[in-house]
Amino acid sequence: MLRLGIVGTNWITKRFVDAAHESGLFELRAVYSRKLEKAQAFAKDYPSVxxxxxxxxxFMASPSFEVVYIASPNSLHFSQAKAAIKAGKHVIVEKPIxxxxGQMQELRELLAEHQGQFLFEAARHTHEPNYLAVKEAVAKLPVVQGATLTxxxxxxxxxxxxxxxNPNIFSPKFAGGAxxxxxxxxxxxxxxWFGKPLNAQYFPTKLANGIDAKGIAILTYQDFTVTLNVGKTANSYLPGEIYGLKETIWMDNAADLKQVELRTPTTTRTLSQTPAENELLAEAVAFGKVLTNPDLPENKAQAQAWLEQTVTVNEVMYQLRQSSNLYFEDEN
Ligand SMILES: NC(=O)c1ccc[n+]([C@@H]2O[C@H](COP(=O)([O-])OP(=O)(O)OC[C@H]3O[C@@H](n4cnc5c(N)ncnc54)[C@H](OP(=O)(O)O)[C@@H]3O)[C@@H](O)[C@H]2O)c1
Structure with a gap:
C-alpha cells in the first residue's frame, strides 16, 4: 500500500483521496494544512491519518508517507513540488504543474538528481478511458482538418x-485565470491528440486585475488549426469536434468526457463508455500502478511519456500567455 500525504484541504483533495482509496493502492497517512484544526477536520473521515x-x-521530511498529492493554488505548485522531491517523495501535482x-526545467533537473522518484501532473482527464478513446480514433482518421474544443x-x-x-483563482498572485x-x-x-503545435496564440478577455476571464486560443499545426474556447465567467454548452474527412469525432465536453461519437453524414458510432463516478479514479489507478511497480520498464516508459506531455503542455501554455502579455506576480 502506498502511503499518501496531502497538501491542500479543499474539495478536490477529498475527491482525490477518495479516488486513491477506491483504487485500493493508496492509504492517506499525513495531512499538511496551514491550520491544525483544518488538517484535523479534513482527516475526520480517514482514521488512517x-x-x-x-x-x-x-511535513515533507516526515517518514509517514512516500507519495504526496499537492492541490494548492497554482503559483505554489512549483516550490512545494521542489520541496517534496528534495525530501525524497514521489509527487502528484495538480494541473498546471x-x-x-524555466520552472519545469528546474523540476526536471531536480528529479534527475533523485533517481527512482516520480513526478506526475494530475491532468485527470488524460487518464480517463473516453480521452483515450478519442486519441485512438484520431489516430485512425484518414486526415485531420482541425478541431474546436470548449x-x-x-x-x-x-x-x-x-x-x-480576491479569490485565488482570479488572482495574479496565485496564477489564476481561465x-x-x-x-x-x-x-x-x-x-x-495532435502533438505539439507549431504556434500558439491567445486572445483573452481580461479582468481589471489583468487575469483572463475567458478567451480563445488558436493552436497552429502544419496542416490545420485547433481552436480552444475557455472561460470562467460564462457558461458554454457547445460540444467539441474534431474534423476528419467525412468523419467527425463529436464529444460533449473535452474535459468532462461523457459522450464521444464518430459521426459521418449517415452513421453514428458511440466510442465512449460510462465514466467512473469519481472522475479522479482513473488517474489514481494509473499513478498507483506505476508507483507500485516502479522498476517495470513499461511503467518507467509510461511515466516518461506523461512527463513529456506535461513539458510540452507547459511550453504551449507559456507561449499562449506570452502571446497575450499575461504574466503573474513574482514571475521573472
Ligand atoms: N483536477 C481537477 O478536477 C481539479 C479541480 C479543482 C481544482 N484543481 C486544482 O487543484 C488546485 C487547488 O485548487 P483549489 O480551487 O482547491 O484552490 P484553493 O481553494 O485556492 O486552495 C487549495 C488549498 O490550498 C491552501 N491555500 C489556499 N490559499 C492559500 C494561500 N494563500 N497560501 C497557501 N496555501 C493556500 C488551502 O489549504 P489549507 O488552508 O489547508 O492550507 C486550500 O485548501 C489548483 O491547482 C487547481 O487547478 C483540480
Missing part, C-alpha cells in the same frame, strides 16, 4: 470577485 503538520518543511518552462464554466468564485474579494484553470485541460487534449 496520524500525522498532522502545519510546517511544510517538517508549474507556470513556465470548456467554459461560470465559477462561483466569480461572484466573490464581483463582490470585491487559461490556467480550464484551458490547461484543452491544451492537454490538443497536445495528447
Amino acid at each position: 496520524q500525522d498532522f503538520k502545519t510546517d511544510l518543511e517538517q 508549474c507556470l513556465n518552462p 470548456y467554459m464554466k461560470y465559477s462561483s468564485r466569480y461572484d466573490a470577485y464581483l463582490a470585491g474579494e 487559461l490556467q484553470d480550464l484551458g490547461v485541460y484543452m491544451v492537454h487534449c490538443a497536445v495528447g
Whole structure:
C-alpha cells in the first residue's frame, strides 16, 4: 500500500483521496494544512491519518508517507513540488504543474538528481478511458482538418470577485485565470491528440486585475488549426469536434468526457463508455500502478511519456500567455 500525504484541504483533495482509496493502492497517512484544526477536520473521515503538520518543511521530511498529492493554488505548485522531491517523495501535482518552462526545467533537473522518484501532473482527464478513446480514433482518421474544443464554466468564485474579494483563482498572485484553470485541460487534449503545435496564440478577455476571464486560443499545426474556447465567467454548452474527412469525432465536453461519437453524414458510432463516478479514479489507478511497480520498464516508459506531455503542455501554455502579455506576480 502506498502511503499518501496531502497538501491542500479543499474539495478536490477529498475527491482525490477518495479516488486513491477506491483504487485500493493508496492509504492517506499525513495531512499538511496551514491550520491544525483544518488538517484535523479534513482527516475526520480517514482514521488512517496520524500525522498532522502545519510546517511544510517538517511535513515533507516526515517518514509517514512516500507519495504526496499537492492541490494548492497554482503559483505554489512549483516550490512545494521542489520541496517534496528534495525530501525524497514521489509527487502528484495538480494541473498546471508549474507556470513556465524555466520552472519545469528546474523540476526536471531536480528529479534527475533523485533517481527512482516520480513526478506526475494530475491532468485527470488524460487518464480517463473516453480521452483515450478519442486519441485512438484520431489516430485512425484518414486526415485531420482541425478541431474546436470548449470548456467554459461560470465559477462561483466569480461572484466573490464581483463582490470585491480576491479569490485565488482570479488572482495574479496565485496564477489564476481561465487559461490556467480550464484551458490547461484543452491544451492537454490538443497536445495528447495532435502533438505539439507549431504556434500558439491567445486572445483573452481580461479582468481589471489583468487575469483572463475567458478567451480563445488558436493552436497552429502544419496542416490545420485547433481552436480552444475557455472561460470562467460564462457558461458554454457547445460540444467539441474534431474534423476528419467525412468523419467527425463529436464529444460533449473535452474535459468532462461523457459522450464521444464518430459521426459521418449517415452513421453514428458511440466510442465512449460510462465514466467512473469519481472522475479522479482513473488517474489514481494509473499513478498507483506505476508507483507500485516502479522498476517495470513499461511503467518507467509510461511515466516518461506523461512527463513529456506535461513539458510540452507547459511550453504551449507559456507561449499562449506570452502571446497575450499575461504574466503573474513574482514571475521573472
Ligand atoms: N483536477 C481537477 O478536477 C481539479 C479541480 C479543482 C481544482 N484543481 C486544482 O487543484 C488546485 C487547488 O485548487 P483549489 O480551487 O482547491 O484552490 P484553493 O481553494 O485556492 O486552495 C487549495 C488549498 O490550498 C491552501 N491555500 C489556499 N490559499 C492559500 C494561500 N494563500 N497560501 C497557501 N496555501 C493556500 C488551502 O489549504 P489549507 O488552508 O489547508 O492550507 C486550500 O485548501 C489548483 O491547482 C487547481 O487547478 C483540480
